[in-house]
Amino acid sequence: MNQPKPEDQPRYPFQSAPDIDFWPVTHQVLSVEIRAKTIAVLWDDNQKSCFHPLWLREQCPCPDCHHPVTRESIMDLLRLPEDLYAQDVSLDDAGYLIVTWSNDAHTSRYHPGWLRANSYDDWARKPTQRNRITWGEALDLTVFDGKKTLEDDGELYDWLSYLELHGLALVSNVPTSKGTVQELAERIGVIRSSNFGAVFDVMSKPEADSNAYLTIGLPLHMDLPTRECPPGLQFLHCLKNEAEGGESQFVDTFEVARALKVEAPEIYKIITTVDFPFRNRAVDSDYRWQGPLIQLDAAGNPVETRINTFLPTPILNMNNKELESVLKAKYHLFKMVNESRFLIQFKMQSGDMVVFDNRRVLHARSEFFPQTGERHLQGCYMDRDELYSCLRVLERHQRERGMAPAI
Structure with a gap:
């Protein structure tokens, strides 16, 4: 199935990402800026996410970096400089984060639902252990x-x-x-x-x-x-x-x-x-x-x-x-x-x-x-x-x- 171009896509809560998943937009991005080499995102609930440039660059969802069918990376990570940084950041009309990178002027476009779900600041971290409830003789087995x-x-x-x-x-x-x-x-x-x-x-x-x-x-x-x-x-x-x-x-x-x-x-x-x-x-x-x-x-x-x-x-x-x-x-x-x-x-x-x-x-x-x-x-x-x-x-x-x- 042909994928619509990013500029043709409506502001809709489910959009493509660097994986085969669906990411509801639960919060909008209010502003973005470059801060101490990180890409800082301010959300509409006043939470802040700071993304490392190499981490974010590796997740670029564009078809030059992730295959549009398999969604597996086709980018050679070793070609990126260790001192990579964001040259410019902005938001487009659909609420996506736009980043232009320092080494090759490559532009990445990130879905806000994916960004929020994958934020790794202290406030956003999720438990790594799978859910479980321990039990003994009183268990009423469903x-x-x-x-x-x-x-x-x-x-x-x-x-x-x-x-x-x-x-x-x-x-x-x-x-x-x-x-x-x-x-x-x-x-x-x-x-x-x-x-x-x-x-x-x-x-x-x-x-x-x-x-x-x-x-x-x-x-x-x-x-x-x-x-x-x-x-x-x-x-x-x-x-x-x-x-x-x-x-x-x-x-x-x-x-x-x-x-x-x-x-x-x-x-x-x-x-x-x-x-x-x-x-x-x-x-x-x-x-x-x-x-x-x-x-x-x-x-x-x-x-x-x-x-x-x-x-x-x-x-x-x-x-x-x-x-x-x-x-x-x-x-x-x-x-x-x-x-x-x-x-x-x-x-x-x-x-x-x-x-x-x-x-x-x-x-x-x-x-x-x-x-x-x-x-x-x-x-x-x-x-x-x-x-x-x-x-x-x-x-x-x-x-x-x-x-x-x-x-």
């Missing part, structure tokens, strides 16, 4: 409708937003045909294969290569802690659950981490700083990794956990004195995640699908008895990136329709 989720983007957005916040979401009324778990997962993004396949069947098997394929109860755990980057999401779709037993249990380790930090700070420090080994061996595979049981980000917030009690791996790089405190901390954490104050439990019914953040929410299963009925679940994995990407695209569509505020 149930979403599977058929609506498959068909309606609004229902899909509500479901995924809940999943992002809580790390756990339950969907009912999902068709019980095999492969539906993949169909629903691919509403979000690309599923992730593992040595168990793209889609795996959770049921009793005579030649099991995992405890999941036995009838015994499974303790609280995450899947694939032996991988450099374990799957972010796990989908489990209940096709049949007629056997006695087989209740599902879930624990939010971020809530456990919050409590552990308060109740036992010395153990919390060990759990978040010491690397623990993980290893999973089979006839034709041998996966290994090591890392803290609770991984923190730069701000000290939990971002993932690696807890799995049925893959014990010897710690080999410590003496007995060091092992004493490390093993004590490990067992304290394992005991804590099993406390009832953190646990929710329910039995999945035919047509239910549970989705959870595998690097945040531990899952378990009570023993079931196949002689009393069939129990058959199908599952698959997906990276967190797919969830976040899908949410951003849905939010972009909402902004396009004027349904959501600027971000």
Whole structure:
């Protein structure tokens, strides 16, 4: 589709930017000036944004700098001088910021909605951590409708937003045909294969290569802690659950981490700083990794956990004195995640699908008895990136329709 020239575009709240998005104009630019080499913007609510010249030049949305179809940069950043500065700044009749640059007299035109949303002054900074609500035994789990989720983007957005916040979401009324778990997962993004396949069947098997394929109860755990980057999401779709037993249990380790930090700070420090080994061996595979049981980000917030009690791996790089405190901390954490104050439990019914953040929410299963009925679940994995990407695209569509505020 041919794009109208900037001078032909009306003053309208959605205009092109250096990305494929829509940026509502929530505030107008009152004035612009060059101040101490920065480009200073005064908004109609009296807030001020000061943009670094190299930062702003790199984001020039013109077709010579960003490809008009891909919106990826085609400008060689290394050709810009480090002492680049704005030679002239002004506002055009549509409220856009116009900047002429010092090195080549190139002129850039910036949309006010994009400028406001991407301001990085102290007053404008946004939290870098994804939204979340930690929970324990009192969680009243919202149930979403599977058929609506498959068909309606609004229902899909509500479901995924809940999943992002809580790390756990339950969907009912999902068709019980095999492969539906993949169909629903691919509403979000690309599923992730593992040595168990793209889609795996959770049921009793005579030649099991995992405890999941036995009838015994499974303790609280995450899947694939032996991988450099374990799957972010796990989908489990209940096709049949007629056997006695087989209740599902879930624990939010971020809530456990919050409590552990308060109740036992010395153990919390060990759990978040010491690397623990993980290893999973089979006839034709041998996966290994090591890392803290609770991984923190730069701000000290939990971002993932690696807890799995049925893959014990010897710690080999410590003496007995060091092992004493490390093993004590490990067992304290394992005991804590099993406390009832953190646990929710329910039995999945035919047509239910549970989705959870595998690097945040531990899952378990009570023993079931196949002689009393069939129990058959199908599952698959997906990276967190797919969830976040899908949410951003849905939010972009909402902004396009004027349904959501600027971000």
